[in-house]
Amino acid sequence: MTDSERTVWRQLETLHTGDLSADAFEQWVYSAPDLETVLGRDLALEFLAFDYRGRGESQELHALVERAYAERRPGELVYDMARRVAEEFLAGERDLWRTTGPLASLFARGHDWVPVILVGIDSELDSIPAPHVRASWEPDALTRLLAESEAIVASYESTVRDALESMLQMLDARSANSEPPTPM
Numbered sequence: 001m002t003d004s005e006r007t008v009w010r011q012l013e014t015l016h017t018g019d020l021s022a023d024a025f026e027q028w029v030y031s032a033p034d035l036e037t038v039l040g041r042d043l044a045l046e047f048l049a050f051d052y053r054g055r056g057e058s059q060e061l062h063a064l065v066e067r068a069y070a071e072r073r074p075g076e077l078v079y080d081m082a083r084r085v086a087e088e089f090l091a092g093e094r095d096l097w098r099t100t101g102p103l104a105s106l107f108a109r110g111h112d113w114v115p116v117i118l119v120g121i122d123s124e125l126d127s128i129p130a131p132h133v134r135a136s137w138e139p140d141a142l143t144r145l146l147a148e149s150e151a152i153v154a155s156y157e158s159t160v161r162d163a164l165e166s167m168l169q170m171l172d173a174r175s176a177n178s179e180p181p182t183p184m
Contacts, residue, residue, distance in 0.1 A: 004034040009073065013080040016065040017102060025061075026052040043068050078106055082114065083171050086164040096121070096156055097130035099164075113170060115163035121156050128153065 001009075011028055014020040029035065029047050036044035046064060051057065069077040085102055088094040100122035107114040128149045134142055 005038050008032065008034060008038040009076075009080055010084060012065045012068060013077060013084060016062055016077065017081050017085075022052050022057060022061060026050075039068055039072060043071065078111055079171060079174070082106060082111075082167065086168050086171075089164055090161065090168075095131050096153065096160060097125055097132075099160060100125060113167070115167055117159060117163050121160060124152075125156070 011020065011025060011032070015022070015025045029050075035047065039047070043064075047068075050061065050064065052061070054060075066077065069075075073080075082103060085094065085099055089096075089099040100118045103114050104119040104122035107116060107119050129137055129142060129145065137145075
């Protein structure tokens, strides 16, 4: 896959996962030079003509992304999402909560190639405020709770890092062999 193909699929998957806003995606669509080359004329035109501010745009846009994947890369949407989330975490661009949550959701939907340890850690993280909600906490209580959980969070980060490295190796092998993944 070329870099431009990777970019197109990454943008579609990132939008579908909710990590890219419809507004940002719309701006990208209008400037994406290889959209038609990667998706084909009809799908590219649908993305270009889409009403990004219309009612129900989120569901319709998700359905359009799913159709693009179904037509051009059947079954790859979940693998693309897992790879991106793992790579972003390993690069320090994603926190534990935004990493374990979507991957635990994949596992819950039957994707048993996702390391099960991520499900357990995702559940345990419920008791520790995620970075995006910390502003609503009383500062002293938050400081105390974060100090108390610092060692366990560090342990979770290490465990998640190891699990994601293993998962990426499996995804790399899957890509190289074009075979279904094996459970971890």
